[in-house]
Every structure is written in C-alpha cells, then in structure tokens.
Amino acid sequence: MQMAFNELKEKLDEVEDLRMAAAVLSWDQATFMPPGGAEARGRQLATLSSLAQEKFIDPSVGKLIDKLVPYGESLDYDSFEASFLRKARLDYSKAINVPPSYVSKFNKHSTLSYQLWAKARPENDFKSLEDSLKITLDLSREYADFFPGYEHIADPLIDDSDPGMKASDIQKVFEELRKELVPLVQAISERDELDDGPIKQFFSEDAQLAFGQIVIEDFGYDFQRGRQDKTHHPFMTKFSLGDIRITTRVKENDLSEALFSTLHEAGHGMYEQGINPELEGTMLADGASSGIHESQSRTWENIVGRSLGFWEYYYPKLQKAFPEQLSSYSVRDFYRASNKVSRSLIRTDADEVTYNLHVMIRFALELELLEGSLEISDLPEAWHARYESDLGVRAPSDVDGVMQDVHWYAGTIGGSFQGYTLGNIMASQFYDAALEAHPNIPADIAQGHFEQLHSWLKENLYVHGVKFTPNELLNNITGGPLKIEAYIKYLKEKYEALYSI
C-alpha cells in the first residue's frame, strides 16, 4: 500500500508542480511582464493548465485512488495519508465528471469574455457583453449539471470555492445577517458622518509601501518566504510554502488603499505561510476554502488593522512617516477616518458594515440568474434596483454597477462571492476562540505584539492546510457551526461606539 501511495503522491505532486509553475507565470503577468508578452503568456498558461488537468484525470490516478481508499480509511482521520487520500478522491471525482471538451470550451470562453469586459467597461457598454455573459451563464449551468442530485443549481459551483456549503444554508445565514445589518446601517446613516480627511491627503508611494511592510513584518508575514510587488488588482499567490507572495496597489491621494490591501493580502499570505511544512508540494498545501481564506485576510485587515488598539501603537509611527499630513490629527481622528461607514457603490472600497450588503446583492443575483428567474438583459436594472433598495444608492452607469467586478466576466456565474461574507463571519468566530484562549490579545495588539494571536491561528487553523473541510475547522476550533453572533457583536460594539448610537 505504501508503494501505491507513493506512486499516487508522485503523480499528484507533479500536477502540483505544473500548477505552481502556472502561478509563477500568472504572477509575472500581473506584476512585471512587458505588454509584448501578453499573447504568448496566455498560450503558455493554457498549455500548463491543460497538461496539469490531463495528468490529473489520467485513469491510472483513479485506479490508485480506488485501490487506496480502504487504506486511507484505516488510518487516523487527520494523518497525512488519510487526509491526502480524502482530498485526492474528492478532487478527482469532481474532475472526471467534467469532460475535457468542456474544460477547453470553458477556458477559451473565459479568456475571450475577460477581454470583452476589459474593453467594454471603460466604454460603459454592457450591451456588448450580453451575448458573452449568456454563454457564461449557460456554461455555469452546464457545469452544475455535471453534478446531478444537487439541491440548488448553484450548489456545485459554491462547493468548488466553499466545500460543504450549500445555497440554502448560505441564504439562511445571509438573511439573519441582513436583518441585523440593515438597521445598523440605518442607525449609522442618521448620525453625523465621520471625517475621512486624515486619510484623503497626498502620501508618497514609497513611504506608503515602506510603512505597510513594517506593519506586516510585525504581524509575522515572513519576507524570507515571500515578497510584495505592485499590481492592478491586489492578490496573494503561492509557488511553494517557501515562496508566498503578495501584491498591492497605491493611491497617492488615499492612504487606505495600499495600507489595508497590504494588511489584507498579508493575512492571506500568513495563512499559507503557516501551513505545516510536511504538506509542501502536495495538494494539501493550500487554504481550506475561499471563506476560510477570507476570514484570515479580514482578521488582519479589519479586526486587527482597523482597531483602536492597533492604531494606538502604530499611529505615532505613521505620524513620524507623514508629519506634515498627520501632526494635527489625533489617533482617534485617524481611527474614525479609517472606519467611516458610507452607503457607496463599490464593493472593494466599502467599509466593514456595508461590505456584506454588496456581497449579498451579488449572491442573490447569481442565484436568480442560475434559477432562470432573471435574464441577462435585465441584469443591469436588477443591479440598480437592489442597490437602491439595500444601500439607497444608484450608480450613474453600469461601469460602477453591473460591470464593476471581474468575477462574472472571467469565470462562472455562481459561487464567486459568498466567500467574502462567510469570511467576515468566520473571522469573528475564530477571533473569539483565540480571545477565549488568550484574553490579553487586544492588549498585546495595542503594544504591537502579534505573536500570541498569530501562533494561536497557526496552531489551530493555518497548520492544517486542506486537511479538514471548512465545517470541520469551524467545529474543531469554535466548537460549533457557522454562526453570525460573534460577528454581529463585533460590529455592533465597534460601530455603536464609533457613531455614539
């Protein structure tokens, strides 16, 4: 059995090598690649990904997995071998349901669709995207139908990002959350606006980047096993457990852009840097789900990075870096500026409170599109209507409306957005569990010490990679399932104080 296991591992590790190579090419494409490289790079990435797919769905892989299943089940559930076999079996059984002809059709269409979007968006031309978006919707439905027996047609798509989660569970949780958020946003809107003057000034790029790097190094992001570069849309990427990189973008007239995206991506990066080195090079060396991943980026960006304690320690340092801009503002001024709530149009710029409303709009529209109760041609108006009813704002055009996020134009409709809000919810659940173990974490943070929080998260969450499902992790770490209470408590305590509600 050990020989068969090693044979399987060798085959799947080769697939991982190809995927990591593709990640290097994608990172380069988004950071340093000169314009002339674009065309060939697309082709090279397609070659790598079809090779990886071809090698993964090879029947010999399936035979080895079948042979090894009883062996895996005979071992401790959390052993490397048992976890590896569970993951291999799950991914393989999904992959063989999807015909190679679909994969290649899908890949070609997403590239084309992305290019169309990149062109149409600046021209505010949603019409020109309708046909392509219809194909995307058809392809998304076709994909779901490779997994018959689903409860909701979105379930197979959701399961790819957030394994074990279903549309009905998420709808329930989102509905509960909405009931709490809407009155909170309403109450905030009735108070005086916070002044974001302190962050809306000119801050030079180099000094912004330098400050962010100091903070994330203090967090525990390891620059010996990572680096930060500039890009258009910040992301984290992994080439191995020894090389986990982040990217950011800088606005010189808005301090929050680079700073909070840096803390956010560093959170993603620290999660993967914390994976047990024994999992290196295998399918298990990865984040557990899109929601779990987002829980960690949000922990470091928001729970830590937008807390008053954090700024009590860092604000004097920030003032030193930008004396002209900040000497007349107090730490409380700055804290308030960084947490200003407003009903706005753009998801990625939204504050902690309204952010989830943006996500829920998208999630609900995805379900309606997949169900067939909403047509692509009616989507722009449905978007505006939702924004008006849920956030009280209406985008002047589709640019900042339905064409705002890349997700639907570069992949599937369905499963793309729920992880953001699931992450926010889980972040508070995990953080509360950490506080229970170490009540002095907030005091630590106020002195620029993050070891206790970081170690606890590493030992309880990061280290496991994909050994466990999101639900298993929630149960093991918080003693229960997904629950919004901790998150609501966090939001209310913070924002009722900030807005004197």
Next chain:
Amino acid sequence: MQMAFNELKEKLDEVEDLRMAAAVLSWDQATFMPPGGAEARGRQLATLSSLAQEKFIDPSVGKLIDKLVPYGESLDYDSFEASFLRKARLDYSKAINVPPSYVSKFNKHSTLSYQLWAKARPENDFKSLEDSLKITLDLSREYADFFPGYEHIADPLIDDSDPGMKASDIQKVFEELRKELVPLVQAISERDELDDGPIKQFFSEDAQLAFGQIVIEDFGYDFQRGRQDKTHHPFMTKFSLGDIRITTRVKENDLSEALFSTLHEAGHGMYEQGINPELEGTMLADGASSGIHESQSRTWENIVGRSLGFWEYYYPKLQKAFPEQLSSYSVRDFYRASNKVSRSLIRTDADEVTYNLHVMIRFALELELLEGSLEISDLPEAWHARYESDLGVRAPSDVDGVMQDVHWYAGTIGGSFQGYTLGNIMASQFYDAALEAHPNIPADIAQGHFEQLHSWLKENLYVHGVKFTPNELLNNITGGPLKIEAYIKYLKEKYEALYSI
C-alpha cells in the same frame, strides 16, 4: 502532409511552451525569488524540463518527422516548413541518442555539483570539488559517446552550442588568432598603462541604471517587449518574441560593470527581438548558436559601445549625469579608461584584447581533460601554468583560478567556452559586411543613430532565428567562412592607436 506538419508543429510548440515556462521560473529564481523558494523551485524546474524532454522524444514525434522529411526537402530551403523540419530532425536525432536515465542522472549531478561549487569557492577548497568534477568529466565523455563517429571527443559537446563547429577547426582558428594576439598584448604591455581613474569612482546605482537604459533604448532594445532587472550574473532570457528580458549588476565604484554588461545583454536581447515574428512559439524562434549570439552582444558592447565615436555622442550626456565625477575628464580620457588593456586574472573583467586568451586557456584545458591527457587533480596547477605562460599572471588561489567560472561546475566539461571567442571573430566579420553596405554607420553612431546598423543586422541576421546554421549564416552574410582577418584588423587599428604602437 500539411495535416501531419500541423500535428508535429502542435506537439513541438507545446514543448516550447514548457521550455518558456521553465525560463520564466529560472528568471524569477535569479531576480526576485525570496530565499525560501529555492528548494521547491529546483523541483518545479526539474518537473518542467523532464516533461518537455518526455514530450519531445515521444516516438510519435519521430514518426511524424520521418514521414515529413521528403516533404521538407521538396520545399524551398529557407521556407518556414523546410527549416522547421530540419531543426526538428536535428534536435530529435540528438535527443533520442541520449537515454532518459542519463538525462536524469546528469540533471541531478549538475544541481549537486553547482551547490558544491557555490560552497567551496568562497572557501578556496578545490579539493572538495575533485570527486564531483571527475563525475562531470565522466558524464561529459559518456555524453560524447552517445554520438559515435566523432573526430574529437569534444565535438558532440561543441556541436550542441555551436552547431557544425569541430574542435579541430576551432583549434586552427584559435592558433592563428593567438599568433596575432600574443605579440599585440606584448607590445601593449611595453607602453604606458592607460588611466582607468575616470571609471573607478563612486557612481550611484540608480543613475547608472538610468543611463544604461537610455543608451539601449537608443540602440533599439524594445522595452515594450522586454525589461531589465538586477541579478548576480547578468543574462538575457526569452519567454516569447514579445518578452525578451535582460539583467545586469551594478558596482557603485566601477562604472563599467553595469554599463557594459547592459550593452552586452541588450545585444543578445536585440538579436532575439529581431527574429521574424512568424517564427514565434516554435523551435525556430531562437539564436543560431552560442557564437552567433555572442557576436551580437559583443557588437553592441564593444564595436559600438567602446568606440570613440559612440562616446563623442554619449560622453557629454554621461558627464551631465555625473558632473562631479567626470567634469575634469575629457572624452578621450574616458575612451581610454574604457579600453584599458591589462593582463589580469578574471575572464569576465578582461579587456577586448586579452579576453580571448582567457577563453583559449579554458578551451585547451577542456580538450585535454576530455582526451584524458590531463587529470582533474592536476587541473588547478595546469590552470596556473597556462595563465603564467599566456598572460604572465598567477592567481593567488584557486578562487580566481580554476574555480572562477561556473561552467564546468554546473554542466559539462567541453563546448562551454569557444563561443565567446567565435563570437568576437564573427562580430567583426558581420560588422565589416554591414559597413560595406552602409559605409556611414560609424558617422551615424557618432551622432547617436543606430537604425542603419540595427536594421541591417536585423534583415541579414536576426530575422532568421535558427533557420540557418552558423556556417550558412557566415557564408550568406559575409560571403565566406569563419576568418580572423577582420577581427585582427579591428583590434590592431583600435589598440595600436590607443597605445601609440
């Protein structure tokens, strides 16, 4: 036939995609990769290169080539299809002679050998490398023996870098060259030394890099299809014809380091940027040989970049960039400083005249090692003896002696060095042909205009990629074979004037 050709092309283009992906990973390894990434990167590169090899030597490729040979021979010699088939046939026939077990043994050994060298060199410990170097020598001999019927055991190794060249031909040319160089170096050594004071001052890194980039942009290196980054050992690399990158290194107390390595690598880069776009993505989109490649780096670095005319145009600009350091030196002072000849120890720092003596020492030692007339254990002393007799210097240790260049420690013994001097010789032959077509090129250069030279080189040489062998290119472009006359004339005219001989 067209269908079979397309099938072959598709298979070989996939191999190229894998090679280009590996090139991206290697470039990243040498420029931006954090230390933690090293281990996995080695494994990923090995996976990509064995996959490329596996796909290339697949019997189905051989069958298609066999089937298509008559078709290729029926077409115009310089047509895309005929050239593609010649190149495919040649490379395939070489590759299938080498068993996969050898390739994997060789790859493992070279990685290990390189690591040993990187450790032993700073410790001046050649002894610790002897065993590994003996294996390298055995492996090099074993490789040569996969190609029986050679005239000299080095020939198969030389042929991999400089197709069509043989040890005996090279020895003959090198002997002729040596006869001219030794008295020239002797004559120079009897004159007063030139003063390299102007370039041996402090020059800030950023300003050095900025100046170099202006020059190579003027040359015609296209930053839309390339970029320059810093590294330890400068190189050029290609990911596609739209993405051809160069690297450099900077010494703040020596202006010549970054500047001339930039011009050198830009020469390599312009060569490949000039390849016909129709060859993109195929095996033909490459340089014709190590010597031909070096002829172009040397043309732009030396014939152009170390000429008096060039500096008449650029020196005022350089003075403007570094007024403190250079205002008291004239253009002639600077020209002399950039062309100082000295009998020195390090090949990569050597001037144009003595450089070839360094190369010839290595070439001769490689042949002796392969022939068995020199033992690895006697190599350090043989090195010193040659340097004393040919250059009149003796390295204080093996660090700057036999351990100075990476080549023997990271690959094969044999075929690694001749290209540098072949390149110098061919550079002058090609340049003379360009002058014959456009006698006013030197006047152009003295006004910072390079279009005429660049276009001529592109149309006559660069555009062809690997369609022709080096000997074919020499014949087609210069009307004859490899000849040292042009190069000797160039060196004598320049250095007899510089040293008032």
